[in-house]
Amino acid sequence: METNTFKIVNMIIRPFKSEDNSSLLDLEKLCPHGNESYAINADRSPDVTARYKIYNNWNLLVAEEDGKIVGSVGWTVKGQDRKYVYLAEINVHPDFQRGGIASKLLREVEENAEDADHIYCYVVEPNTAARSLFKNLGYSKIRDVKAFILSAYRKMDLDERFKIKKVDENEIPDVVNLLNSYHSNHEHFTHHSPESFKHHLNSILAYGMENFWVAKDENDILACAGLWDCSKVVESYLSKEPFMLKLMGTVYRFLGKFRKTPYLARKGERLKLVFTADHAFKNYDAMASLTAHFNNLLVDWGRNYMMTHVDPDDDLLNIIKGWPHVDTLNMFSKGNKPDSDAFYVDVRDLIP
Numbered sequence: 001m002e003t004n005t006f007k008i009v010n011m012i013i014r015p016f017k018s019e020d021n022s023s024l025l026d027l028e029k030l031c032p033h034g035n036e037s038y039a040i041n042a043d044r045s046p047d048v049t050a051r052y053k054i055y056n057n058w059n060l061l062v063a064e065e066d067g068k069i070v071g072s073v074g075w076t077v078k079g080q081d082r083k084y085v086y087l088a089e090i091n092v093h094p095d096f097q098r099g100g101i102a103s104k105l106l107r108e109v110e111e112n113a114e115d116a117d118h119i120y121c122y123v124v125e126p127n128t129a130a131r132s133l134f135k136n137l138g139y140s141k142i143r144d145v146k147a148f149i150l151s152a153y154r155k156m157d158l159d160e161r162f163k164i165k166k167v168d169e170n171e172i173p174d175v176v177n178l179l180n181s182y183h184s185n186h187e188h189f190t191h192h193s194p195e196s197f198k199h200h201l202n203s204i205l206a207y208g209m210e211n212f213w214v215a216k217d218e219n220d221i222l223a224c225a226g227l228w229d230c231s232k233v234v235e236s237y238l239s240k241e242p243f244m245l246k247l248m249g250t251v252y253r254f255l256g257k258f259r260k261t262p263y264l265a266r267k268g269e270r271l272k273l274v275f276t277a278d279h280a281f282k283n284y285d286a287m288a289s290l291t292a293h294f295n296n297l298l299v300d301w302g303r304n305y306m307m308t309h310v311d312p313d314d315d316l317l318n319i320i321k322g323w324p325h326v327d328t329l330n331m332f333s334k335g336n337k338p339d340s341d342a343f344y345v346d347v348r349d350l351i352p
């Protein structure tokens, strides 16, 4: 095992100040999520807090040793009657890892969140350091959320039985009913009213009502979902590129001289990801057509990838199972056990 030789002597943990912005951006660059062969990283410049401002509330602490920022932890409190905490990120400078800083920061969060029902976070499966950190501190793995990715490189045919359009104000009540019934048994889902749903869409940078779509027949809304260009909040990139991906990228780029091929980003290159969000449906074909429509929009916008996160019990899996499946996100939790096995996946939590 590699050991660092530093000694933590004067470490203080204090709230984030705006003057910390550039130090935290530097720290973020040094803290990819993953392992030696696969790791993802995020660029939040110019504002390191952009990732937090998509929530109603947020907290960010920094660990400082002799005036140098060596770690940070951020979280948000969610829920209405029952409060719970989403732990958004924890980073420790590589020169100061294995010195107990992350453990201290997490204990600080737990003290701050004493009244919360539970704390949860996602860890990308290859991130052995973080998985072992959370296990060590008494967190249990309760779910595996799957991330599916579609490379948008050519237009798809749409099912003509359905009309696909942006949601109108007068359709919001039906959309809310569809979402409430689709996610009714999902842990972490808060039932929407038309007002709360509009607030939810409009409070997230680069989402909003103008990016929410419905698929209908003459009478009814059969499917709905949003497209969130999360790259406007955080640009993600691979900082360690798996060998197979590198190889496939080389092959596709060669074949791309003769025909259209899926785009595979190189190490360090911005992924130009767009997330799908808040899906609900009562007709598989309508949802599949809505997904194809999203693919076509991405082609028009020049965005490379559409990413969808799903709970393993979500019916959407039956529609997108043909897409390459990239990541498994281990959901860790500490506190009270969830009431249900299946989870509503809050797409805001999945930006790296």
Ligand SMILES: CC(C)(COP(=O)(O)OP(=O)(O)OC[C@H]1O[C@@H](n2cnc3c(N)ncnc32)[C@H](O)[C@@H]1OP(=O)(O)O)[C@@H](O)C(=O)NCCC(=O)NCCS
Residues within 6 Å of the ligand: 031, 032, 033, 034, 089, 090, 091, 092, 093, 096, 097, 098, 099, 100, 101, 102, 103, 104, 121, 122, 123, 124, 127, 128, 129, 130, 132, 133, 134, 136
């Ligand atoms: C994960 C991370 C925050 C850990 O920070 P840290 O300050 O080194 O963690 P601690 O010193 O408190 O470690 C506590 C325990 O976690 C586990 N752990 C931490 N780093 C580990 C590693 N590289 N490999 C295996 N286990 C590790 C060990 O059980 C360790 O206890 P030990 O040192 O007594 O064996 C740090 O490696 C990091 O910043 N990584 C990059 C960013 C990241 O992945 N953040 C988490 C995203 S969910």
